[in-house]
Amino acid sequence: MKKKKRISSTALIAWFLFVVLFLSAWNADRFVDMMASELPGITPENAKVRTDRWDSYYTRYFRFMEPLAELTGASFLVMGKKSADNYNYFKDGAGCMQLLEDDFDRPRAEKQIQTLAGAFEGRGVPFIFVAMPPRFDKEDFPVARELDFFGQHDEKMIAALSGGGIDVLDAGQLMKDSGARYLYPFKTDIHLETEGEFETARLLAEKLSSMGLEIMGRDSVFDKGSYEIVPYAFTGNLVKSYGVSYTFGGDIFELWYPLFDTDLTVTNPGLPILGPDIAAADLSLPIADPDGAAADPGLPIADPDIAVTDPDLATTNPDDVVSKQGPFAESVMNGMELRGSANPYWVINYLQYPSPYYTIVNNNNKDGCKLLFIIDSYAMRTVAYLSLGAGRIDVIDTRSDGSAEYLRQAMETGGYDAVLVAAGGKDFYNSIDIGQ
Numbered sequence: 039m040k041k042k043k044r045i046s047s048t049a050l051i052a053w054f055l056f057v058v059l060f061l062s063a064w065n066a067d068r069f070v071d072m073m074a075s076e077l078p079g080i081t082p083e084n085a086k087v088r089t090d091r092w093d094s095y096y097t098r099y100f101r102f103m104e105p106l107a108e109l110t111g112a113s114f115l116v117m118g119k120k121s122a123d124n125y126n127y128f129k130d131g132a133g134c135m136q137l138l139e140d141d142f143d144r145p146r147a148e149k150q151i152q153t154l155a156g157a158f159e160g161r162g163v164p165f166i167f168v169a170m171p172p173r174f175d176k177e178d179f180p181v182a183r184e185l186d187f188f189g190q191h192d193e194k195m196i197a198a199l200s201g202g203g204i205d206v207l208d209a210g211q212l213m214k215d216s217g218a219r220y221l222y223p224f225k226t227d228i229h230l231e232t233e234g235e236f237e238t239a240r241l242l243a244e245k246l247s248s249m250g251l252e253i254m255g256r257d258s259v260f261d262k263g264s265y266e267i268v269p270y271a272f273t274g275n276l277v278k279s280y281g282v283s284y285t286f287g288g289d290i291f292e293l294w295y296p297l298f299d300t301d302l303t304v305t306n307p308g309l310p311i312l313g314p315d316i317a318a319a320d321l322s323l324p325i326a327d328p329d330g331a332a333a334d335p336g337l338p339i340a341d342p343d344i345a346v347t348d349p350d351l352a353t354t355n356p357d358d359v360v361s362k363q364g365p366f367a368e369s370v371m372n373g374m375e376l377r378g379s380a381n382p383y384w385v386i387n388y389l390q391y392p393s394p395y396y397t398i399v400n401n402n403n404k405d406g407c408k409l410l411f412i413i414d415s416y417a418m419r420t421v422a423y424l425s426l427g428a429g430r431i432d433v434i435d436t437r438s439d440g441s442a443e444y445l446r447q448a449m450e451t452g453g454y455d456a457v458l459v460a461a462g463g464k465d466f467y468n469s470i471d472i473g474q
Contacts (some may be wrong), residue, residue, distance in 0.1 A: 046402040051362035075104070075325045085266060120450060123172040127276060128187070130179040134223045135276035139190040139464045144186075147467035148198045151459060154412075155204050159458045164205065164249065168242065168460035169196050169414055173223040184445065187465040189416065190226055194305050207245055209238045224289045227274020228416075228462070229385050232292045235419035236262070241459070243421070243427050249409035251455050253427040258298065259426065265294040270375070272384055291384040293375060300366040301401040306390045311360040312372045363401070370398060370422045388422045389433065397432050398425040405429060410448055412436060416462030442471035 112283075128136045155165040173189035176182045182190060191210050200206045213220035222234025223378050240260035243253045258264050272291035304311065363368050374387040390396040399423070400406060406429025411421050413436055425431050431452075461467065 050366075075367045083214055109220070111230050121276050128179075128181060130182075131177060132174070132223070132225075134174065134181070134225045136174060137276065137463070139186045140187055142186040142464040144192070144195055144470075147464070148195055148202075150470045151199060151466055152202055152204065154459065158454075161449070161452050163452060164456045166242075166415065166456060166458045167199055167204050167206045168238070168246065168420075169206060169208040169210065170238060170420070170457055170460055170462060171213060171220055171222055171230060173221070173228075173230065176219060185406050186464075189223070189230070206243060209241050212241055213237060224272070224274050224291075226277040226289050227385070228276055229270070230416070232294055232419055233262070233417050235262075235417065236294060236423050238417070238420045238460075239427075241421040242424055246407060246409075246428075246456060249456065252403070252405065253428065254403040254406055254429075255298075256427055259296075260423075264297055267295055268293045268295065268375075270382070270384060273381055275383070276396045276458065281410075293371070293384070293387065294423070296426065299402065300370040301364070302366060302425060303361055303363040303399045304369050304390065304396060305361040305402060306393050306396040306401070307360070312386075312390050313362055313368075366422075366426065370425060385415060389418045391418065391435070392438050393435070394438035395432070395434050395444035397430060398422075398472070399430045400428060403427070403429050406436065408432075408453065410434070410457045412445070412457070414461040414466040416466075417460035420460060432450060436469040437465055437472070441469070445471070 106279055126138050128138060130136050138334075151167055155167070158165045169191070170189070172181060172191035174187070175193070186192075196206055196208055210220045218237075222231040222237075224231060242255050243260050247253050247256055253259075269290045269292050272289040274289060306312070367373075370388060372387050374382045374384065389398075406427070408430045409424075409428055410432045411417070411424075412434045413421060414435060421431060421433055432448065434448065436442075436445065
């Protein structure tokens with residue numbers, strides 16, 4: 039009897055290994071060329087970023103991944119599991135997936151922001167730290183009282199920055215205090231729903247106006263009724279290995295189109311401008327979808343020597359300037375809805391990820407306030423909708439290669455009416471480099 043059980047177990051293991059090896063071989067063509075092309079460029083500084091990209095790409099485009107993920111998620115539901123991926127992901131009381139940031143260095147993050155604020159305020163430029171709306175309420179997610187998660191309401195950090203004299207706009211708390219909705223999480227993705235970022239842009243517009251800075255048409259531009267809202271099905275980046283059944287369904291991603299006249303110019307120095315024909319195929323890996331869903335040829339890293347030398351000039355080399363001008367939907371947005379892709383990653387339908395630096399000029403308000411916004415992807419739609427009221431916004435994403443040089447140049451040249459910082463997690467704070 040024992041011998042029969044041993045034979046059955048061996049057969050089961052052998053079958054499992056065969057399936058894994060078969061699927062790996064079947065998918066090899068999708069990854070070998072991509073990895074081979076990136077291997078020569080790996081350095082100790084970018085090794086983790088590159089390997090994370092490979093992991094994300096592998097998960098996103100692995101053949102037969104969807105049914106495997108759904109099977110895994112269904113088994114987790116049966117077992118009543120509230121965590122996944124070796125406790126990196128947790129499901130909160132509302133059924134939303136949350137990302138653990140177990141090695142978040144809060145004192146270092148606070149020091150980085152304080153140093154950044156001092157660098158600009160020492161040059162007479164107002165500095166605002168934007169605490170984005172949280173992805174969860176700690177009352178409904180008790181584990182977050184002891185552990186750090188992406189997109190949390192970080193009371194300790196907010197108190198430390200405020201106590202250090204930094205101007206903090208606590209968007210989530212302002213929403214909560216007003217009795218309005220203040221939680222806008224996706225169940226399956228790390229980011230916020232579009233309405234949450236739009237409301238943050240509205241609060242920022244009010245803040246900037248109170249400082250005497252010009253925000254065009256604030257009452258109409260930041261009125262939800264001034265937009266056509268189009269919903270799309272969306273499966274985010276937190277359930278690629280567990281399926282939507284684990285969160286009892288996918289999400290809805292809303293694209294908000296202005297119903298009023300808009301004319302903006304987006305300039306991206308040193309990189310192809312994202313649009314209907316060029317797009318980052320994945321939030322963490324800007325290369326082509328093997329099924330042709332995105333037509334991205336593989337975005338190169340910007341040359342850090344092509345830097346901002348004047349706030350009114352995009353680069354030192356006019357030949358490197360790539361721009362697109364037009365209505366909001368054709369300039370600030372990237373036209374992913376026009377390509378007919380299956381389940382596109384809607385978050386990057388806005389702005390110019392993964393570029394380290396780009397500008398948005400509002401041609402209907404060129405005399406409006408000029409802002410520098412330092413962000414990660416958690417605030418991209420906030421920037422997008424704020425650009426409809428501002429005169430110009432320069433954007434720096436510190437996580438991208440080359441951002442340190444742009445940040446240094448921005449500090450040296452100045453010319454901004456205000457500098458704003460908004461982010462969701464540790465990777466942003468760990469990547470801030472101001473040369474100290």
